[in-house]
Amino acid sequence: xxxxxxxxxxxxxxxxxxxxxxxxxxxxxxxxxxxxxxxxxxxxxxxxxxxxxxxxxxxxxxxxxxxxxxxxxxxxxxxxxxxxxxxxxxxxxxxxxxxxxxxxxxxxxxxxxxxxxxxxxxxxxxxxxxxxxxxxxxxxxxxxxxxxxxxxxxxxxxxxxxxxxxxxxxxxxxxxxxxxxxxxxxxxxxxxxxxxxxxxxxxxxxxxxxxxxxxxxxxxxxxxxxxxxxxxxxxxxxxxxxxxxxxxxxxxxxxxxxxxxxxxxxxxxxxxxxxxxxxxxxxxxxxxxxxxxxxxxxxxxxxxxxxxxxxxxxxxxxxxxxxxxxxxxxxxxxxxxxxxxxxxxxxxxxxxxxxxxxxxxxxxxxxxxxxxxxx
Amino acid sequence: xxxxxxxxxxxxxxxxxxxxxxxxxxxxxxxxxxxxxxxxxxxxxxxxxxxxxxxxxxxxxxxxxxxxxxxxxxxxxxxxxxxxxxxxxxxxxxxxxxxxxxxxxxxxxxxxxxxxxxxxxxxxxxxxxxxxxxxxxxxxxxxxxxxxxxxxxxxxxxxxxxxxxxxxxxxxxxxxxxxxxxxxxxxxxxxxxxxxxxxxxxxxxxxxxxxxxxxxxxxxxxxxxxxxxxxxxxxxxxxxxxxxxxxxxxxxxxxxxxxxxxxxxxxxxxxxxxxxxxxxxxxxxxxxxxxxxxxxxxxxxxxxxxxxxxxxxxxxxxxxxxxxxxxxxxxxxxxxxxxxxxxxxxxxxxxxxxxxxxxxxxxxxxxxxxxxxxx
Numbered sequence: 001x002x003x004x005x006x007x008x009x010x011x012x013x014x015x016x017x018x019x020x021x022x023x024x025x026x027x028x029x030x031x032x033x034x035x036x037x038x039x040x041x042x043x044x045x046x047x048x049x050x051x052x053x054x055x056x057x058x059x060x061x062x063x064x065x066x067x068x069x070x071x072x073x074x075x076x077x078x079x080x081x082x083x084x085x086x087x088x089x090x091x092x093x094x095x096x097x098x099x100x101x102x103x104x105x106x107x108x109x110x111x112x113x114x115x116x117x118x119x120x121x122x123x124x125x126x127x128x129x130x131x132x133x134x135x136x137x138x139x140x141x142x143x144x145x146x147x148x149x150x151x152x153x154x155x156x157x158x159x160x161x162x163x164x165x166x167x168x169x170x171x172x173x174x175x176x177x178x179x180x181x182x183x184x185x186x187x188x189x190x191x192x193x194x195x196x197x198x199x200x201x202x203x204x205x206x207x208x209x210x211x212x213x214x215x216x217x218x219x220x221x222x223x224x225x226x227x228x229x230x231x232x233x234x235x236x237x238x239x240x241x242x243x244x245x246x247x248x249x250x251x252x253x254x255x256x257x258x259x260x261x262x263x264x265x266x267x268x269x270x271x272x273x274x275x276x277x278x279x280x281x282x283x284x285x286x287x288x289x290x291x292x293x294x295x296x297x298x299x300x301x302x303x304x305x306x307x308x309x310x311x312x313x314x315x316x317x318x319x320x321x322x323x324x325x326x327x328x329x330x331x332x333x334x335x336x337x338x339x340x341x342x343x344x345x346x347x348x349x350x351x352x353x354x355x356x357x358x359x360x361x362x363x364x365x366x367x368x369x370x371x372x373x374x375x
Numbered sequence: 376x377x378x379x380x381x382x383x384x385x386x387x388x389x390x391x392x393x394x395x396x397x398x399x400x401x402x403x404x405x406x407x408x409x410x411x412x413x414x415x416x417x418x419x420x421x422x423x424x425x426x427x428x429x430x431x432x433x434x435x436x437x438x439x440x441x442x443x444x445x446x447x448x449x450x451x452x453x454x455x456x457x458x459x460x461x462x463x464x465x466x467x468x469x470x471x472x473x474x475x476x477x478x479x480x481x482x483x484x485x486x487x488x489x490x491x492x493x494x495x496x497x498x499x500x501x502x503x504x505x506x507x508x509x510x511x512x513x514x515x516x517x518x519x520x521x522x523x524x525x526x527x528x529x530x531x532x533x534x535x536x537x538x539x540x541x542x543x544x545x546x547x548x549x550x551x552x553x554x555x556x557x558x559x560x561x562x563x564x565x566x567x568x569x570x571x572x573x574x575x576x577x578x579x580x581x582x583x584x585x586x587x588x589x590x591x592x593x594x595x596x597x598x599x600x601x602x603x604x605x606x607x608x609x610x611x612x613x614x615x616x617x618x619x620x621x622x623x624x625x626x627x628x629x630x631x632x633x634x635x636x637x638x639x640x641x642x643x644x645x646x647x648x649x650x651x652x653x654x655x656x657x658x659x660x661x662x663x664x665x666x667x668x669x670x671x672x673x674x675x676x677x678x679x680x681x682x683x684x685x686x687x688x689x690x691x692x693x694x695x696x697x698x699x700x701x702x703x704x705x706x707x708x709x710x711x712x713x714x715x716x717x718x719x720x721x722x723x724x725x726x727x728x729x730x731x732x733x734x735x736x737x738x739x740x741x742x743x744x745x746x747x748x749x750x
Contacts, residue, residue, distance in 0.1 A: 008463070009750055041691055063692045083692045084634040086646065086710045088383070108635055111709045135693060136635040136644055168690065259459040260483055260511040269511055271461065275725045276750075279654040315543065316416055316721050317438045317458045318510060334486045335461045346691050350650045351725065353749060374728060375384055375651075 001365040003300055003358060004337060008257040009276035011352035012339070013369065014303065015051075016360035017251035018233060022052045025215065025232050032221045037061050037080060037208065039230025042346045045355065046074035047369040052233055059102070061210075061228045065092050070372035072101045080104045080208070082164065082228065084128065084136050087115035094121020104161045104206070108137050113148045117155035125152055126206060127197075129165040131189035132182070137165060140193040146200055153202045162206025162225070163193045170213040172285075174242060179217035186214050191223035212244050236345035238282040241290045247305065252349055253339040255300065255356075256319065258332050266323050268332060272340055274314040278347035294319060295340040295348075301363055303339060306332075311340060376740040378675055378733060379712060383632040384651035386727035387714070388744065389678065390426075391735035392626035393418075393608060397427045400590065400607050407596045412436050412455060412583065414605025417721045420730065421449035422744040427608050434477070436585075436603045440467050445747035447476045455479045455583070457539065457603065459503065459511050462490035469496020479536045479581070483512050488523045492530035500527055501581060502572075504540040506564035507557070512540060515568040521575055528577045537581025537600070538568045545588040547660075549617060554592035561589050566598035587619050611720035612667040613657040622671075622680060627724055628714040630675065630731075631694065633707050643696050643707060647715055649689040653722035669694060670715040670723075676738055678714060681707075686715065 003012065022038075029036035038052035041063035049060055049071055059078025062068045068079045077100065085093065085105045096103050098121065107113055108128040116123050127148050130137030138144045152160040167186035173179045190207050197204040209221065210228035221227065231239055235250040256272035272295075283292040293310035307328065313320040319340070323329065332338070342348035349355075350373060357367040378387065397413070404411035413427035416438035424435055424446055434453025437443045443454045452475065460468065460480045471478050473496065482488055483503040491498050502523050505512030513519045527535040542561035548554045561584050572579040584596065585603035596602065606614055610625040631647035647670075658667040668685035682703065688695040694715070698704065707713070717723035724730075725748060732742040 007467070007750060008461075083646065084644065086383075086632040086634045088632060088710060092382070109709055115710075130637075134637065134640055134642075135690065135695065136637070257461040257463060259461045262505075262509065262511070265509055267509075269459065271458065274655065274722055279656070279722060280649065281654070315510065320510065334484055335463060335490075347649055347654060351748075373650075373726075375382060 003255065003363040003365065006255050006356055006365070008337060009254050009272040011349060011355050012253055012255055013355035013357045014251045014360050015357050017249055018048060018051055021232050021235060021245065021249055021251060022054070025229060026054070028215060029227060032218060032227070034221045034224050035226040037226045037228045038233060039063070039082070039210065039228050040067055040071065042230045042349070043233050044371040044373065045369050046071060048233055049076060061230065064375045065089060066374050067372050068096060068101070068103060072096060072099070078102045080126065080228070082106055084108055085112065087112060090115065090119045090121060090123065094119065094123060097122050106164065107148060110144060110147050110151065113151040116158045117151050119157070122157045124159040124161040126162045126164045126208065127160070127193070129163050129189050129193045131165040131167055131186045133166065133168040135168060140189045141196065145193055145196060149197045149200065149202050160202060160204065162204050162208060163190055163197070164206070164208035164210070165190045166210040167214045168211060170211045171242070173213060176217055176243070179213045180219060183214035183218035187218060187221055187224055194223070212239060213242060216244055231346060234345045234349070236342045237292045237296055238286070238344055241283055241286040247341070250341050252345055252355065253298065253341050254295070254348065255337055256340050258334050258336045261329055261334060263326065263329060266326065268321050268323060268329065270311065270319040270321065270338070270340070271317060272319045273317045275316055275351055277311065277314060277319060277340060277342065278344065278351065279314065280344040280347040282344040292343055295343055297321065298339040298341055300337045300339055306338060378630065378738040378740065381630050381731055381740070383712060384629050384647040386724060386730050387628060387630055388730035388732045389626045389735050390732050392624055393423060393426055396607050396610060396620065396624055396626060397429070400604060401429070403590060404602060407593060407602070409596050409599050410601040412601045412603045413608060414438070414457070414585065414603050415442055415446065417605045417724070418608050419746040419748065420744050421446060423608055424451060436605065439750045440464060441749050442747050443471060443476070443478060447471060447474070453477045455501065455603070457481055459483055460487065462487060465490065465494045465496060465498065469494065469498060472497050481539065482523060485519060485522050485526065488526040491533045492526050494532070497532045499534045499536040501537045501539045501583065502535070502568070504538050504564050504568045506540040506542055506561045508541065508543040510543060515564040516571065520568055520571060524572045524575065524577050535572070535577060535579065537579050537583060538565055538572070539581070539583035539585070540565045541585045542589045543586065545586045546617070548588060551592055551618070554588045555594060558589035558593035562593060562596055562599055569598070587614060588617060591619055606721060609720045609724070611717045612671055613661070613719055616658055616661040616665045622716070625716050627720055627730065628673065628716050629670070629723065630712055631715050633709050633711045636704055636709060638701065638704060641698050641701065643698060643704065645686065645694040645696065645713070645715070646692060647694045648692045650691055650726055652686065652689060652694060652715060652717065653719065653726065654689065655719040655722040657719040667718055670718055672696065673714040673716055675712045675714055681713060
């Protein structure tokens with residue numbers, strides 16, 4: 001099977017790029033002196049997790065209990081479920097712990113701390129710290145932080161495993177200086193929270209920070225024990241736009257076929273629409289020059305961008321491309337296949353059950369790797 | 376199992392509402408004197424297809440070959456695959472026909488007509504007419520229309536089954552008058568194309584029009600043989616916003632749990648984010664009063680909207696809700712469950728493999744219905 005034999009739309013993965021992206025982040029973690037706990041919310045694949053954790057002991061991060069269960073089945077024991085857990089999910093988390101997983105859950109409220117303390121299962125929890133994104137988490141100097149820590153510390157079946165924070169607002173940065181500043185605030189908030197807890201006589205082993213941009217730009221991570229970037233494993237147009245990596249590092253894309261020409265309007269239609277690409281428009285925030293619509297077209301074989309063509313509109317199963325020059329209809333006849341590089345890879349790959357895997361410089365499909373979608 | 380026992384996020388379906396929505400569209404098709412060929416791109420479920428086709432003989436419409444294969448396995452033979460087919464998919468279409476399906480494919484180019492004529496399999500095709508959306512299709516009076524018809528008509532293994540058009544631009548209408556006008560243009564374009572083909576001595580049995588708004592608002596469909604609305608089966612906030620149905624007709628929604636409170640900012644976080652809801656923002660086009668963000672919160676048991684609360688921001692697994700009044704934190708404590716009504720249901724349900732089915736007025740889950748995602 002070759003790239004050009006695949007049914008479209010489908011999801012392809014350049015294993016060489018994943019390995020390169022992961023090696024770079026591993027080296028970066030070593031340079032910073034912290035463990036790398038890669039976030040598998042992007043890849044959701046045991047094979048990608050194996051590449052991302054090569055040579056590391058930091059375990060993995062997940063965004064759903066389904067990912068946690070799947071990775072545990074594939075031999076990963078040290079798992080951080082990095083989304084606030086409601087009481088109704090404690091049974092499922094405890095079942096995984098009872099099976100032998102070293103699962104860490106995440107909380108930011110006294111209510112859930114009390115639910116954990118009252119729950120019949122065993123739980124290790126991290127407290128989420130808000131370092132400025134203001135989505136979830138407690139302030140690092142808030143009374144709530146110690147209240148939660150004390151409940152966990154005094155509960156017979158619960159354990160405070162540490163603190164974590166996520167500088168999601170690093171995505172709003174546009175320069176290395178912006179990223180460095182956010183990374184510094186992220187680190188300081190996590191470390192200060194850990195110190196406050198320790199000053200209260202409570203152990204706080206893990207000090208975890210995250211996000212691909214702050215992992216790349218942090219000056220240092222003194223006091224931090226691990227980092228949890230995720231999107232770097234596959235890369236996307238938004239991360240390329242903010243300088244996290246190059247366009248040539250984007251490892252996953254959608255293969256699509258040209259299915260219709262509208263020569264009067266200068267548009268062609270691909271069979272990759274809103275479901276195949278997602279409706280994510282992250283690059284819109286990068287301004288006119290950085291806006292890649294719903295994805296950037298690239299050559300099927302080389303992966304190089306094709307005349308900067310982007311998908312400007314989507315319907316459920318249709319993606320619309322405006323051609324600046326009528327000669328491009330000949331270059332892209334009906335039936336031609338292209339890659340579409342993703343705007344926000346976590347969203348795009350979510351529509352697929354598998355990756356069709358190849359290596360850079362070859363058009364041979366060498367494997368099919370599964371993904372664990374759903375919850 | 377009850378609604379309140381479901382793991383979140385998950386997809387629920389009110390069977391009573393599906394039946395009501397489908398009965399109304401069936402009655403409407405009878406009133407217009409046309410067959411109803413419901414578009415299963417929304418539901419992607421054999422059980423929903425059975426409800427939607429009750430008492431009809433018009434077969435079904437699909438948006439992927441995967442849907443076609445799935446519905447054929449579930450006993451549906453008369454299937455229109457209503458997305459332009461590229462040559463690479465002809466083998467798969469022909470295989471379905473060889474197994475006994477009465478599959479109709481869709482084309483709008485001489486190139487694909489020639490590929491069909493040269494293909495070893497048997498094919499029945501409809502020609503797509505552009506009635507003003509300008510996405511795909513040929514103009515109803517374009518030379519290309521007859522050129523395609525003649526190739527199919529003279530090919531030994533191919534058959535011209537008819538013409539179809541889709542007034543996707545009806546979604547831009549805001550008043551019954553807008554919809555009536557688009558419906559009239561849609562009908563006229565399809566009928567004119569069929570008459571042009573017939574005047575050339577070629578049979579053109581099927582004259583197919585589509586879209587939920589035009590199906591509801593057309594004055595008459597004289598000359599048309601069938602209609603293909605789809606989103607009406609489940610309904611959504613955008614369709615409610617343009618008057619296709621009421622909020623109380625929305626049959627499918629996402630159950631989510633409150634997982635975090637940020638009292639200082641007046642926000643709460645649900646465990647339904649960009650993947651669980653999709654990033655679709657269709658209702659943005661309805662203006663400030665009609666904009667429902669990424670979804671409208673509703674009571675878990677009754678399905679009634681909750682204080683007009685909407686999801687204003689999403690991350691991958693987080694949905695953010697702004698509370699206008701702090702007392703709502705008590706009404707929606709951490710762990711509370713709500714329904715989130717979808718902005719654009721076709722996109723939202725695409726993230727799920729199953730519907731958890733219940734009936735209006737009861738909180739008992741009576742069935743799990745599968746969906747056929749992918750391609």
